[in-house]
Amino acid sequence: MRKFNVAVVGATGAVGEQLLSILAQRDFPVDRIHALASSRSAGRKVGFAGEEIEVGDLAEFDFSNTQIGLFSAGAGISKEYAPKAAAQGCVVVDNTSQFRYEDDIPLVVPEANAGQIADYTSRGIIANPNCSTIQMVVALKPIHDAVGIERVNVATYQAVSGTGKEAIDELDQQTRNIIDGSSVNCEVYPKQIAFNALPHIDVFMDNGYTKEEMKMVWETRKILGDDSIQVNPTTVRIPVVNGHSEAVHLELKAPLSAEQAKQLLAGAPGIQVMDDRKDGGYPTAVTEGDGTDAVYVGRIREDISHPRGLNLWVVSDNLRKGAALNSIQIAEILVREYI
Secondary structure (H helix, E strand, O other): OOOEEEEEEOOOOHHHHHHHHHHHHOOOOEEEEEEEEOOOOOOOEEEEOOEEEEOEEHHHOOHHHOOEEEEOOOHHHHHHHHHHHHHOOOEEEEOOOOOOOOOOOOEOOHHHHHHHHHHHHHOOEEEOOOHHHHHHHHHHHHHHHHHOEEEEEEEEEEOHHHOOHHHHHHHHHHHHHHHHOOOOOOOOOOOOOOOOOEOOOOOEOOOOOEHHHHHHHHHHHHHHOOOOOEEEEEEEEOOOOOOEEEEEEEEEOOOOOHHHHHHHHHOOOOEEEOOOOOOOOOOOHHHHHOOOOOEEEEEEEEOOOOOOEEEEEEEEOOOHHHHHHHHHHHHHHHHHHHO
16 A cells, blocks of 8 residues: 655644544554644654654745645644645645635535545645534535535534643633632633633624634535525533534425434434433533544434424534544545545
């Protein structure tokens, strides 16, 4: 089997660590792995396949002998370095918001639109969607194919790991302080995250929605290839370390029973249905999502307020399927079918 040189950009971050871990877990055909980060992190060691490898300085790296670049170091870094890598012949899978909305760059969730990967030749870059969009679109795809979706109302309950390691630390410290009766400091989030829920992820837009919410609008339409789908999101940060949850309410183009939806979802790639109408018969971020690869769907029921309505509860690990795993699934298709 042919093997490939792979660069992981942002190797010391939460998603970068997952990229390295999942590459090894899935036995990706790696010849040589390059862990890259900023100059301040260069020289550190990170784990890969049971070994410690030294982190290189991204600013000094030559991509000309690297076939795959997995970028997850922030939009500004991707804006500067992803085109340089692509110009040197490295196909970039970018896990930031930098390229998602550009018409000539494919935005891919393999379970929904794997065929778009072929369009990587336009710029040498493939965009990885936002974590909250990825898990929702995996669940929407079989339903949209079957009967069509007119409108999506979604409320997300997103883990602090989506913000990064510093947010995990802040949640941990605030929780300890509250239990100890100490004062709470807020540095990562504008309000206390411990024992709280913040209806605010990313910056506020002129229309009153946050950018995280608008990402779900733009990306859902692009991935499903249907600009007519109306998406009405509210994104909320909650004091969970890892794993995003979503309450998804669909208005369909034709009626679909809960049982029909359950069968469609159970037969779709990447989905694990957990829909027992009993105590604990539903997925949660901690017990099912965290550390696993599937998108879990439960609480499947017909909307009692709408003749073509359907309700779903969708859970997934935001660092794995919501970021690193999705990128690696794209890379797996790339090396198998295109390069």
